[in-house]
Amino acid sequence: MVLTSSAKAEVDEVLGTKRDISFEDLGKFSYLSQVLKETLRLYPTAPGTNRWLHEDMVINGLKVPAGCSILFSSYVSQRLEKFFKDPLKFDPERFDASAPKPYFCYYPFALGPRSCLGQVFSQMEAKVVLAKLLQRFEFSLVPGQLFDIKDTGTLRPKSGVICTIKPSS
Numbered sequence: 001m002v003l004t005s006s007a008k009a010e011v012d013e014v015l016g017t018k019r020d021i022s023f024e025d026l027g028k029f030s031y032l033s034q035v036l037k038e039t040l041r042l043y044p045t046a047p048g049t050n051r052w053l054h055e056d057m058v059i060n061g062l063k064v065p066a067g068c069s070i071l072f073s074s075y076v077s078q079r080l081e082k083f084f085k086d087p088l089k090f091d092p093e094r095f096d097a098s099a100p101k102p103y104f105c106y107y108p109f110a111l112g113p114r115s116c117l118g119q120v121f122s123q124m125e126a127k128v129v130l131a132k133l134l135q136r137f138e139f140s141l142v143p144g145q146l147f148d149i150k151d152t153g154t155l156r157p158k159s160g161v162i163c164t165i166k167p168s169s
């Protein structure tokens with residue numbers, strides 16, 4: 001599969017046969033980072049958040065009174081055609097450094113002063129785990145899977161993501 005091989009090529013280039021991953025290595029995983037960002041676009045683990053309005057506001061011409069709680073769905077806005085071309089296509093190039101930055105329509109960790117406290121940590125952790133897995137194993141998806149989603153407040157794969165795994169050659 002092209003995607004995993006590009007991410008794997010990057011991991012192999014940065015790590016070679018090294019067993020430990022340093023902080024400096026993490027900054028070199030730019031494509032892996034794009035893959036993770038695109039994964040959180042289509043499958044935001046926490047698919048939304050809410051905010052309480054402490055004063056009246058007009059949003060898109062609609063007057064919303066103070067005291068209302070407003071729900072923001074990252075799952076919905078991150079799949080809208082008006083924000084992301086061909087939105088259901090998994091395309092890490094959307095997050096290439098040269099691509100325009102998504103503006104208030106991509107927020108898997110929410111935005112503002114109460115956004116996720118663990119967002120930097122969790123992205124570092126995901127890169128370490130993925131890099132180690134890609135360095136050591138080859139993954140191929142077992143065909144015919146549904147990729148359906150189970151929403152329990154956080155999202156997870158309903159029918160699993162079944163792969164065949166073999167040691168890297």
Ligand code: HEM
Binds near residue numbers: 045048110111121
């Ligand atoms: C992929 C992993 C994660 C995702 C997608 C995620 C997403 C989110 C989201 C959407 C919020 C709501 C923020 C808001 O409503 O403004 C949140 C809050 C929070 N997250 Fe995460 N999170 C992740 C991992 C973590 C980890 C690993 C930690 C801790 C080490 C963490 C700690 C927190 C805390 C403390 C808050 C509450 C922040 C506040 O209310 O000020 N998160 N997270």
